[in-house]
Amino acid sequence: MRSRGMLVALLVSSLLLALSPTASTEETSRVTIGLNGFENNITPFTHSFGAFPNTHDLVHLVYDSLFWSQARDDPEPWLAESAEPSEDYTTWTVSLRDDVTWHDGTPFTADDVQFSMEYYVEHEADSGRYAHHVGDMPLYEDSEIIDDHTIRLDFAHPAGQFRIMPGADLPILPRHQWEDVAEPGAFTEELPVGTGPYRVAEIVSDQQYRFEANDDYFQGRPLVDELVMPIIQEPAAAFAALQTGDVDYVSQNVPTELIEAFDRADDIEVLRGTIFQSIQLYFNTPREPLDDPQLRKAIALAIDREEIVETVLLGNGEPGRDSYMHPESPWAIDEEIRQFDPDQARDLLDEAGYDQMNGDGIRLTPDGDPLAFTVLVSSFDPQGIRTSQIVAEQVSEVGIDLEVEALDPATIGQRRRAPEPGQEADFDIRVGGLEAHAHVDPDALYYFFHTPGERGFGETQTSYANPEFDEIVVRAGESGDLDERRELLAEAQRILAEDVPMIVVMYPDGIWAHRTDGYAGWIADFGHSPLTKRSFLAEYAGTGVGEGPLGTGVEEAARQPWVWVLVALLVIAVVVAAVFLRRRGADEYE
Secondary structure, three states: OHHHHHHHHHHHHHHHHHHOOOOOOOOOOEEEEEEOOOOOOOOOOOOOOOOOOOHHHHHHHHOOOOEEOOOOOOOEEOOEEEEEEOOOOOEEEEEEOOOOEOOOOOEOOHHHHHHHHHHHHHOHHHOOOOOHHHHOOOEEEEEEEEEOOEEEEEEOOOOOOOOOOOOOOOOOOOHHHHOOOOOHHHOOOOOOOOOOOEEEEEEEOOOEEEEEEOOOOOOOOOOOOEEEEEEOOOHHHHHHHHHHOOOOEEOOOOOHHHHHHHHHOOOEEEEEEOOOOEEEEEEOOOOOOOOOHHHHHHHHHOOOHHHHHHHHOOOOEEEOOOOOOOOOOOOOOOOOOOOOOHHHHHHHHHHOOOOEEOOOOOEEOOOOOEOEEEEEEEOOOHHHHHHHHHHHHHHHOOOOEEEEEEEOHHHHHHHOOOOOOOOOOOOOEEEEEEOOHHHHOOOHHHHHHOOOOOOOOHHHOOOOOOHHHHHHHHHHHOOOOHHHHHHHHHHHHHHHHHHOOEEEEEEEOEEEEEEOOOOOOOOOOOOOOOOOHHHHOOOOOOOOOOOOOOOOOHHHHHHOHHHHHHHHHHHHHHHHHHHHHHHHHHHHHO
16 A cells, blocks of 8 residues: 555656746745846835846836836736726726735735825936826826725826836835835935835845845745845956856846857857847037037938947847837837938038038038047947947048047936036937837837926937927827827837937847856846846746746746646556556455
């Protein structure tokens, strides 16, 4: 009888093993992640974009939004179970999950949602990344709590995009931690309390974070107990640490010169995905002579963006488009607007009065000043530096001189902003990157390019001003008809393609690397890097829900045909064994 039980137990254990994740939580109790920058105590009001473009996903390890994710035009319910609009889209009734608690055990309720909306509006100046989606577009007015898990939200204008923005973007705050915080931007000493899959357990300023799994997370306990994130800003140092095994994953894109080697390596695996990232040149459009759209258009025509993608990215990306938005964005214009034509650039420059040159072959303005500009780029961005150098070489062919100046990000951040309203920022051209939010937000064109003033935040970008463009993007943002909104945004993108306040040079592919002897559940979820909460949740981890390889996850295993064949064979084996042992036992008994 004992041998019969042992055999059946062994077969059952084999069956359970076939359905278990290939990398158990015991095998991956700690994952070490080389993080590319420090984000203070990781709250929606204190982050610094030090870990850009990972800032948003890092914040959402700690906090949750009502829906997931901003990269989709029909996001999945998350803290919310549903959200239904009124006929004119000015009111949304949101039903919330009833099984959510904050990290400190306090129940999550509609009161937290109401508080969050009001707090973001009250402190909009301290949280430009998030608060503008309740303090500007769409403009939150009021709310009514129906019960603990139902709330009605009212907006000043039709908010057809509510599920996306702010629904799938805005981190919901706990009233009990934030209600007495008068200066949220200075709230950097206390550890944050969220509903997310991880809580921040320890912070060593500018050096390291340590996260611990939220055992009571409503989407299931995370697969990894502990995330340790040393800050490694230099890409060379980060990927050296990956190769030596000091980190399991690096948050930065793999440098192009390492991609082929990592693809061949046995101990490193490469993930690829769509992240809606872009690298662009920002013009200081009020500064003469860069206030001339014809000059900016000529510079755009002189840049061979396909060559830059092949040279800098080794083809792992797409050339930028003058219509700005990433081609895979739900709001991108249908037609491709991009042109490389140095001869046309020369003709435009001649027509605009830049037809004289100095002894160095540099064109002159009508006042006799050379068309010579400085391009600011982060000293921590080797890809941006190389891009700037190639752009400078290409533009010199039409008689424009660009000098590349690499500075620390903090200095560039200061120089990109005007000292006072109405004053001019201290730069000619700068190189910068944008992440998914800037391309999937249907109101991104409004925020980046509306004339500086009370609306938008164009003064921190290019200070571009065009009343016709303003009128179109405001109409789009206040339209409850998403089809009408798409048509208006397409029209706005065509205007940008003519005025060129910003040149998108390229859209890099997402390419990341992790060690094969570490955690296997990483996914490249559409519009996100693998450093996203869903890489650590059993329902999604390693399932290829984005564009990553298959790995861990009971749910994914259950979807694999080979697993069900094995399960069937094991079940048959268990039944046969049981019958055999039963007969043998009966014979022995007789």
